[in-house]
Amino acid sequence: MIKKRMVLRFSKKTWNQPIVYRLVKEFDLAFNILKASVFPKEASLMVLEISGEEAEFDRGMAYLESHGVIYEPLEANIKKDEDRCVHCGACASVCPTGALAIQRPEMYVTFDTGKCSGCELCVKACPPRVITATLSSRV
Amino acid sequence: MASFKVRKTYQEINEKIKKGNVVVVNAEEMIDIVEEKGAVKAAQEIDVVTTGTFGAMCSSGALLNVGHTTPKMKISRAKLNGVPAYCGLAAVDIYIGASELPDEDPRNTVYPGEFRYGGAHVIQDLLLGKPVVMEAWAYGTDCYPRKYIKKDLVLHELRNAILLNPRNAYQNYNCAVNSTSRTIYTYMGTLKPHFGNATYSTAGQISPLMNDPYFRTIGVGTRIFLGGTQGYVAFYGTQHTSDVPRMPNGIPTEGAGTLCVIGDLKQMDARWVVAASIQGYGVSMYVGIGVPIPILNEEMARFTAVKDADIVTQIIDYGSDYPQAINRSLGTVTYRDLKNGMIRLNGKEVPVTPMASYPRALEISNILKEEIRKGRFYLGEPQATLTQLTTGERV
Numbered sequence: 001m002i003k004k005r006m007v008l009r010f011s012k013k014t015w016n017q018p019i020v021y022r023l024v025k026e027f028d029l030a031f032n033i034l035k036a037s038v039f040p041k042e043a044s045l046m047v048l049e050i051s052g053e054e055a056e057f058d059r060g061m062a063y064l065e066s067h068g069v070i071y072e073p074l075e076a077n078i079k080k081d082e083d084r085c086v087h088c089g090a091c092a093s094v095c096p097t098g099a100l101a102i103q104r105p106e107m108y109v110t111f112d113t114g115k116c117s118g119c120e121l122c123v124k125a126c127p128p129r130v131i132t133a134t135l136s137s138r139v
Numbered sequence: 140m141a142s143f144k145v146r147k148t149y150q151e152i153n154e155k156i157k158k159g160n161v162v163v164v165n166a167e168e169m170i171d172i173v174e175e176k177g178a179v180k181a182a183q184e185i186d187v188v189t190t191g192t193f194g195a196m197c198s199s200g201a202l203l204n205v206g207h208t209t210p211k212m213k214i215s216r217a218k219l220n221g222v223p224a225y226c227g228l229a230a231v232d233i234y235i236g237a238s239e240l241p242d243e244d245p246r247n248t249v250y251p252g253e254f255r256y257g258g259a260h261v262i263q264d265l266l267l268g269k270p271v272v273m274e275a276w277a278y279g280t281d282c283y284p285r286k287y288i289k290k291d292l293v294l295h296e297l298r299n300a301i302l303l304n305p306r307n308a309y310q311n312y313n314c315a316v317n318s319t320s321r322t323i324y325t326y327m328g329t330l331k332p333h334f335g336n337a338t339y340s341t342a343g344q345i346s347p348l349m350n351d352p353y354f355r356t357i358g359v360g361t362r363i364f365l366g367g368t369q370g371y372v373a374f375y376g377t378q379h380t381s382d383v384p385r386m387p388n389g390i391p392t393e394g395a396g397t398l399c400v401i402g403d404l405k406q407m408d409a410r411w412v413v414a415a416s417i418q419g420y421g422v423s424m425y426v427g428i429g430v431p432i433p434i435l436n437e438e439m440a441r442f443t444a445v446k447d448a449d450i451v452t453q454i455i456d457y458g459s460d461y462p463q464a465i466n467r468s469l470g471t472v473t474y475r476d477l478k479n480g481m482i483r484l485n486g487k488e489v490p491v492t493p494m495a496s497y498p499r500a501l502e503i504s505n506i507l508k509e510e511i512r513k514g515r516f517y518l519g520e521p522q523a524t525l526t527q528l529t530t531g532e533r534v
Contacts, residue, residue, distance in 0.1 A: 086193065086413055086425055086496045086499055087496045087497070087498045087499060088194070088195075088425070088493065088494055088495060088496045089338075089492040089493040089494060089496075090328045090329075090338075090417075090492070090494055092492045093328050093329055093330075093331075093336050093338055093490075093492040094329045102480060102492060102493070104478065104479065104480060105478065106497075106498060107478065107493065107496075107497035107498055108498055124251075124253055124416075124418045125328070125329055125418055127195065127415030127416055127417055127423070127425070128413050128414065128415060128416075128425070129255075129416055
C-alpha cells in the first residue's frame with residue numbers, strides 16, 4: 001500500500017469526464033480531495049491524497065497521463081526556501097494541517113510536505129515570503 | 140550602593156577580553172550555571188552573558204546621505220524604488236523608514252493587503268548590493284539649483300548609510316488573541332476567530348532586556364550586535380518606561396523598556412536585517428540585536444539566569460480591546476507555556492506560535508559569545524544607563 005499527495009491538472013477538454021472515478025473503479029485507488037478548483041470548460045486542478053497498491057497506483061497515473069491529465073507530487077508544487085526562512089513561526093499559525101509546525105524546544109519551523117494539503121494560506125502569511133506555491137498559477 | 144561579594148568593572152572585563160581569558164556564556168547556558176553553582180560563584184566565574192533577539196521591529200529605518208550631484212540639489216521629496224523617504228533634513232540627507240509604502244500600494248483596499256514592498260525592502264535590497272532607483276525632486280535655490288534627478292543608489296557608493304532605529308528590542312510584549320467571530324490580520328500575525336490561536340513575539344529568557352530588567356548595565360554607548368556588525372545603544376527607545384508592575388525577580392509583566400539603536404548599515408548583513416510583509420498590516424523589518432551583559436556582581440548573575448518559566452506576559456484581545464485602547468488583560472501566561480505551544484484560556488486550549496525567531500536570537504547570542512572570546516568585541520561602558528536617563532539620577 002502506498003499513499004501519495006498528488007496535484008492533477010485537467011485540460012479544458014476533459015473537465016466534463018469522470019476521470020477520477022476511473023481511478024477507483026479500474027485501479028482500486030482510494031482518494032481524498034484536499035483541494036479542487038473545477039469550473040465548466042476551464043482548465044481545472046485537484047489535489048488528491050491517493051492510496052492503493054503500488055502497481056495499481058502506477059497504472060492509475062499512466063491512465064491519467066493517457067487522458068491528458070498532468071500529475072505531479074504535491075511537494076513539487078510548494079516549497080519553503082530554507083536558506084531564507086527566519087524561523088519566526090508566522091506560517092505555523094495559519095497552517096490548518098500542521099504541515100508547517102514548530103519543532104520544540106529548538107523552535108525551528110519545519111515543513112512536512114506529507115501533511116500539506118496545498119491550501120497556500122502560508123504563502124502570504126510568511127513575512128519574508130520564502131514559501132512559494134505553484135498550484136494555482138499553473139492551472 | 141548594595142554591597143556585593145563579587146565586584147568587577149568594565150575595564151577588568153575588557154582587559155580579560157584583550158588577554159583572551161574572558162569567560163563568556165549565552166543567556167541560555169547561564170540558567171543552569173547559576174542553578175548549579177549559585178549566583179556568587181557564577182559571578183566569580185562568568186564575566187559576560189550574551190543575549191539575542193530577532194523579531195519584527197517596525198520602528199526602524201536608515202539614514203542615508205546620498206551624496207551631491209552636479210549641479211547640487213537640496214532634495215525636498217524622494218522615492219527609493221517608489222518608496223517615499225523623509226527629506227526634511229539637510230540637502231542630501233534622507234531617512235527611509237522600514238514601514239513606509241509606495242504611494243501606489245493598494246494597502247488594505249484588497250483585504251487583507253499583501254504589502255509586498257516597502258521601506259524595509261529598500262534597506263534589504265541595499266544590503267544585498269542591489270541598485271536602488273532614487274527619484275528626487277527639489278524646488279531649486281541659488282546654491283542648490285538642480286530640481287530633479289533619477290539615479291541608482293548602491294550601498295557601498297553612498298557617502299553614509301546609518302541604521303537608526305528609534306524603538307527596538309521591546310523588553311516584554313503581549314500575547315495576542317482574537318475574541319471576535321472573524322479572522323483578523325495584525326502585526327502579531329493572523330489571529331483566528333473565537334480565540335482560535337495565540338501569538339507572542341520575544342526571545343524570552345535570552346532576550347536582551349529580560350536579562351537586565353532594571354537596565355543596570357545598558358545605556359548610551361552600550362556596544363551591541365546590530366544587524367551583523369557592531370552597533371550601539373543610542374538612547375532609550377520611544378515608549379520606553381521602567382515604571383511598570385514587576386515580578387519579584389524584576390521582570391516587568393508587560394511592555395516596559397525599549398532601545399534606540401544605531402549602527403553602520405554598510406557593515407551589516409542581509410541575514411540579520413530582513414524585510415517583512417505582514418499580511419493585512421503592512422511592512423516591517425526583522426532586526427537582529429544582541430547585547431552582552433557584563434556580570435559585574437552576583438545580582439547581574441541572578442538577573443541573567445532568568446528562565447522562560449519565570450517570565451510572564453499578558454494575554455491581550457487584538458479583536459476588540461487593543462484597537463479600542465481598552466487596557467485589559469485576559470490573563471497572565473509564562474513564556475514556558477507559550478513556547479510549549481499551548482495555553483489555557485476560558486477553559487479552552489489555545490495553540491500558540493511565535494512571531495519572533497528563537498533560533499536566530501540564539502544564533503546571535505552565540506556569535507556575540509565567539510566575537511568576545513576571540514577578542515574582537517569589547518564591552519562599551521554606558522555613559523548613562525537607561526535608568527539614569529529616565530530618572531534624572533546623576534550620572
